[in-house]
Amino acid sequence: MTGDDAHLDPVDPVDLFALDGDLSAAEVATRDRVRALVDEHVRPHVAGWFADGVFPRDLVPHLAEAGLLGMHLHGYGCAGASAVEYGLAMAELEAGDSGIRTFVSVQGSLAMSAIAKHGSPEQKERWLPGMAAGDLVGCFGLTEPTAGSDPAAMRTTATLVGDEWVIEGSKRWIGLASIADVAVIWAKADDGEGVRVRGFLVPTSTPGFTATPIEPKLSLRASVQCDVRLAGVRVPADAILPHHPGLAxxxxxxxxxxxxxxxxxxxxxxxxxxxxxxxxxxxxxxxxxxxxxxxxxxxxxxxxxxxxxxxxxxxxxxxxxxxxxxxxxxxxxxxxxxxxxxxxxxxxxxxxxxxxxxxxxxxxxxxxxxxxxxxxxxxxxxxxxxxxxxxxxxxxxxx
CATH class of the missing domain: 1.20.140.10 (Butyryl-CoA Dehydrogenase, subunit A, domain 3)
Known part of the structure; x- marks a missing residue:
């Protein structure tokens, strides 16, 4: 290296196309911040988590403090990050372990996004701030034992009885369900305009809701996926997500x-x-x-x-x-x-x-x-x- 070149940062041999040069200062800062979190809190422990088949609950506050829960959403305590910043963060988390990125994805991109995109103002205020802070965990119940790639074939139903919805059915491979506080459950319901797929916010403490971790697994062992049973689960009429009915x-x-x-x-x-x-x-x-x-x-x-x-x-x-x-x-x-x-x-x-x-x-x-x-x-x-x-x-x- 010549004297004129001595001030330059060393070239990363893995960055074949000098991709860093296309990132803004804010994007690089986000990436480096999440990389440092993974280096400190994930890498030293992830082999043990994987071997023991446990999800580290004590990691959640660190993820929340870094603004990673619902980070692409705006308001309600969410970071409002750009899509590229969010993506860079997901790459760093998965460089640590897919199970850790999966937690952030289920919490933010699935459960929190469902509430943010389809929920009422009251539902957003009720759930999103606590989820962004890591005080509440959410899950997303779409896949079923007999309806994976074909969600239109779901058998879970919600029936309006008086001023309550009664939900019956089963879900499978539901990430975080056994540690979640609220489940976004998708079910077929007659909402007055025909039978359509609708979303419901179900506190997991509701009688009839049961989540059982699927074991043993050979993959995503530092995460948790569950079978969910909904046996006569009753939620109030306003538990339905009011917007965007159907599989959309x-x-x-x-x-x-x-x-x-x-x-x-x-x-x-x-x-x-x-x-x-x-x-x-x-x-x-x-x-x-x-x-x-x-x-x-x-x-x-x-x-x-x-x-x-x-x-x-x-x-x-x-x-x-x-x-x-x-x-x-x-x-x-x-x-x-x-x-x-x-x-x-x-x-x-x-x-x-x-x-x-x-x-x-x-x-x-x-x-x-x-x-x-x-x-x-x-x-x-x-x-x-x-x-x-x-x-x-x-x-x-x-x-």
């Missing part, structure tokens, strides 16, 4: 969560690449570091290209979202491409680590296991492929 209601929230996944997957991929690079530089075989072998360099280059492409895609979608131009098929393209790519990176990184890569001392295989869930929830590969197929051809091929 939950789908609007799913798009928020899917957008976060586009970014989150890049974090898992980047962290996997970083682990492989560090190991390849330190591990010696045949008298040379692994990084000096052509086959290892080929793996590292392929992974770095995938990480860079995923980051560029996420940033493009973030700029479109901030400009009000992001469309659902774009989110599907981002989720499908980036999660699939991140899985390939995590699996390849594990091979660079050799046998050590199957231990929890290293992150890539943990990321790969988590990403198997991420590729399934908020729309499987097949669902997003069909969404894109419909966009390209004009023909819906879901049935």
């Amino acid at each position: 209601g939950p789908f609007a929230c799913l798009d928020e969560a899917r957008y976060g996944i586009v970014w989150g997957a890049t974090g898992a991929a980047r962290d996997s690449l970083g682990a492989a690079l560090a190991h390849a530089g330190a591990r010696e075989q045949f008298g040379r570091p692994l990084a000096a072998f052509q086959l290892t360099q080929a793996k590292l280059v392929d992974m770095a290209l995938e990480v860079a492409r995923g980051q560029l895609l996420a940033l493009r979608l973030g700029r479109l979202k901030d400009a009000g131009r992001l469309e659902p098929h774009m989110i599907s393209a981002g989720k499908l491409a980036n999660v699939r790519s991140a899985l390939d990176v995590a699996r390849t990184a594990r091979t660079v680590l050799g046998g050590d890569g199957v231990t929890l001392e290293h992150s890539p295989l943990r990321h790969a296991l988590n990403l198997e869930s991420v590729r399934t929830y908020e729309g499987t590969d097949e669902v997003h492929t069909l969404i894109l197929g419909r966009h390209l051809t004009g023909h819906a091929a879901f049935r």
Whole structure:
């Protein structure tokens, strides 16, 4: 380095396309702040959380203090961050662990977004400030044992009896349900204009509401997903979310969560690449570091290209979202491409680590296991492929 260049920051070898140069000072500050939170509060403990299959409740106040709960929402104690800032935060959280990003996503992009987008002023005042502060936890009950990719086939019903709604049914794979204070439950209801899918705010202390964690799991072990039973659950008439009936209601929230996944997957991929690079530089075989072998360099280059492409895609979608131009098929393209790519990176990184890569001392295989869930929830590969197929051809091929 010459004297004229000595003042420059060192170049990050993983940032192949100098992406940092396209971020504002506020965006970089958000990213670095969340990265520091993950370094301090997640990385030292996440292997133990994953091994023990526990979600760290004591992490929630730190997430709230950092303004990460409902951070893309405005008012009610929410940070009102831009889409790109939100995305950068999701990438840093998932670089720590998908389960931690999942908590923030379920709380903010699903449960809080449902209330913010579809709720009454009274419902927003009742729930959003406490959820933003981390004092209250929410969950989002859409998927059912027999209705995953086809939510229109849901069997959960809500019937108006006097001045109460009576909800009957079951939900499955509901994140945070056993630790939640309120559940956004989607059910088929006759709301006076026919039977339509409607959202209901159900305090989890309501008699008849039961949430049972699904165990054992091989993925998202530092998170919690549940079976939920709703047996004659009674809530007042004003528990219904008044706006946007039909499946458009939950789908609007799913798009928020899917957008976060586009970014989150890049974090898992980047962290996997970083682990492989560090190991390849330190591990010696045949008298040379692994990084000096052509086959290892080929793996590292392929992974770095995938990480860079995923980051560029996420940033493009973030700029479109901030400009009000992001469309659902774009989110599907981002989720499908980036999660699939991140899985390939995590699996390849594990091979660079050799046998050590199957231990929890290293992150890539943990990321790969988590990403198997991420590729399934908020729309499987097949669902997003069909969404894109419909966009390209004009023909819906879901049935």
